[in-house]
Amino acid sequence: MYDCLGNNIQWRSSFNLPGGRTAHSRFEIPLQTNESSMTNMSKQSGAAKLIRKAKLLIWDEVPMAKRQTIETVDRSFRDIMDIDKPFAGKVMVFGGDFRQVLPVVPKSTRAETVNASLVNSYLWPLMGKIQFTRNMRARTDPTFSDFLLRVGNGEQPTIRDNLIRLPEQLTVKYGSDGNAEQSLIIKISPSLQENASAAKYVTERGILASRNEHVDKLNENLITMLPGESKTSLVLTLQMMTPTTIIKKNNINTLTPNGLPTHRCSDK
Structure with a gap:
């Protein structure tokens, strides 16, 4: 997913937490994993020494990771610690929301994607589950929060082929000229020309798009609406x-x- 500055959006704790690291970087996980793969950590490495000292490890956004990746870490922990227990008895805290993005398996069927998920791992029955149902970011908008939960739980009515109809208050209608992008920009950034120089106004607004070409088109429309002369x-x-x-x-x-x-x- 990309924003209107063309940045690839990756919500990872490695960027948000001081000293945070990606799982692949910290555990030296190979890019391609299978049912028997191991990490690249040796028993004598600094990472292995750190794991031996660790009392608790936190892995966020774990529903996006393939189960083979998580199982690879489990096998390596057992090998490093010489303890045949899940993650060698280390306390693992996995965070994430299965209502969001599951592991990406290129050109896969729905069944193949589900099979790659953590819920199909031998580790899943051994985990304690704590569920949160209150959306803290949307707590000031209960209608939107309830809508997200209905979608995530599969309770939102569908039209066809598992496509849902968005509530009218979440949609932006076409303008009289039929320009969908222009109507969206005006809805998200009303009075843009008068407020373009106000930092608070600009930073509190954003339009997400799934493809770079859509981002480029939105950016071009936005630039034409900004005051002043454009320069390249x-x-x-x-x-x-x-x-x-x-x-x-x-x-x-x-x-x-x-x-x-x-x-x-x-x-x-």
Whole structure:
């Protein structure tokens, strides 16, 4: 998912907590895991020494991790500690919401995605479950909070093919000109020209999009609505040649890699 600055949004505790790390970085988990894989930690490594000293480990957003990844850590903990217990007896706190994003399995069926989830792991029956039902971020909007719970619990009525109909108060109707993007921008950022220089106004608003091309289109519409003259900062590039192809400037202009804003190359 991307915001209107083209940034790839990853809600991870590694970014939010002081000293936080991703699970793959901390436990040296290989990118490809299976039913017998192990982490790259050796018993003599600094990471293994840290695990031996640890009393409690916190792993957030665990529903997004494949069960094979979590089981890989379990096997490695048993090997490092020489204790044949789940995670070698270490206290593990897993956080996350199964109503959100499950593990991403490319080109998979629904059954394959569910099979990759933690709930199908041999570890799941051994875990104690604590459930939270109050949405703290949406506590000032109980109607929206209840709607999210209905969707997550599969209780929201569907139209067809498991598609749900959004409540009318959550939708933005087309304008008279039929420009959906323009109507959305006006709804989210009313009086944009008068408040464009106010930091509080700008930081309290945002539009999320699922694809970079949608982000670029929204950004273009937003820029045309901002006061002042627009300026383009050109990127200086060198023509790249390989034995089989030449990467030309026009081709580079079409690339939209994650984390980089839309760009245009200089003629020089």
